[in-house]
Amino acid sequence: xxxRSTSARGRQPSPGADxxxxxxxxxxxxRRPAEIVARDLLGRFLERxxxxxxxxxxxxxxxxxxxxxxxxxxxxxxxxxxxxxxMYLAGGHAYVYFVYGMHWCLNVVTGNKGEAGAVLxxxxxxxxxESAVRRLRGEVGRRQRAHELLSGPARLCQGLAIDRELDGHxxxxxxxxxxxxxxxxxxxxxxxxxxGVAYAGEAxxxxxxxxxxxxxSVSRPRPVAAG
DNA sequence: CGGAAGATCCACT
DNA sequence: GTGGATCTTCCGA
Numbered sequence: 001x002x003x004r005s006t007s008a009r010g011r012q013p014s015p016g017a018d019x020x021x022x023x024x025x026x027x028x029x030x031r032r033p034a035e036i037v038a039r040d041l042l043g044r045f046l047e048r049x050x051x052x053x054x055x056x057x058x059x060x061x062x063x064x065x066x067x068x069x070x071x072x073x074x075x076x077x078x079x080x081x082x083x084x085x086x087m088y089l090a091g092g093h094a095y096v097y098f099v100y101g102m103h104w105c106l107n108v109v110t111g112n113k114g115e116a117g118a119v120l121x122x123x124x125x126x127x128x129x130e131s132a133v134r135r136l137r138g139e140v141g142r143r144q145r146a147h148e149l150l151s152g153p154a155r156l157c158q159g160l161a162i163d164r165e166l167d168g169h170x171x172x173x174x175x176x177x178x179x180x181x182x183x184x185x186x187x188x189x190x191x192x193x194x195x196g197v198a199y200a201g202e203a204x205x206x207x208x209x210x211x212x213x214x215x216x217s218v219s220r221p222r223p224v225a226a227g
Numbered sequence: 228c229g230g231a232a233g234a235t236c237c238a239c240t
Numbered sequence: 241g242t243g244g245a246t247c248t249t250c251c252g253a
Contacts, residue, residue, distance in 0.1 A: 063234070083249060097234085097248095097249095098247080098248060099233055099234070100236080100245085100246070100248095101233085101235095101245070101246030102236085102245070103236070105234060118234095122234085153234070153235075154236065194234070195235095196234050196235075199233085
């Protein structure tokens with residue numbers, strides 16, 4: 001059961017590419033529409049420093065939230081509450097919120113200050129620090145396969161020790177950075193409707209979910225439409 | 228001030 | 241495939 005089609009998994013970063021891959025994304029990266037940033041984040045690295053350890057993950061699934069015009073967004077109709085305050089920061093900051101009484105979710109704010117665009121980081125694969133991630137994921141993480149550890153927005157936060165303390169953090173600096181990584185090619189990208197937003201009417205069907213096609217760490221159900 | 232719902236995950240049938 | 245866990249946040253009264 002461990003091996004299936006490996007089509008979209010390839011490309012390990014070569015040793016010589018490490019330096020470029022580990023460069024922090026520049027501010028201009030984030031100052032674009034959420035759907036562009038969401039697509040462009042696939043294959044990038046999320047680096048978390050936690051208790052002296054370096055946890056590194058490659059992003060494989062994201063969702064764009066468009067702000068005031070998007071019924072599924074926490075900033076729909078310009079809503080401003082204490083919880084969503086960090087959504088209105090300039091692109092490149094973190095928006096972290098608590099859901100379902102027990103889970104955290106991590107977003108990357110996009111666009112300019114006041115626009116409230118955001119990208120939900122839904123899934124990643126562990127690149128470094130697996131044993132620490134496994135511990136952070138608790139009893140369940142102890143018995144999961146490596147590719148399941150960060151497969152879901154709340155798993156990603158639990159496995160990388162992300163909670164309210166990082167709400168509003170800028171991604172250019174430790175302890176949480178986004179790095180250039182290993183960007184996905186168009187052929188590797190699958191696009192679909194966002195998860196868990198059935199309440200959002202017409203916006204629920206918008207094609208704003210992006211994933212590496214066929215990657216085992218993408219959460220269910222996997223999007224299939226080609227990008 | 229009460230009630231409802233939530234950008235989820237997990238265990239179980 | 242279904243339901244329970246668990247509690248913050250928000251809105252309406």
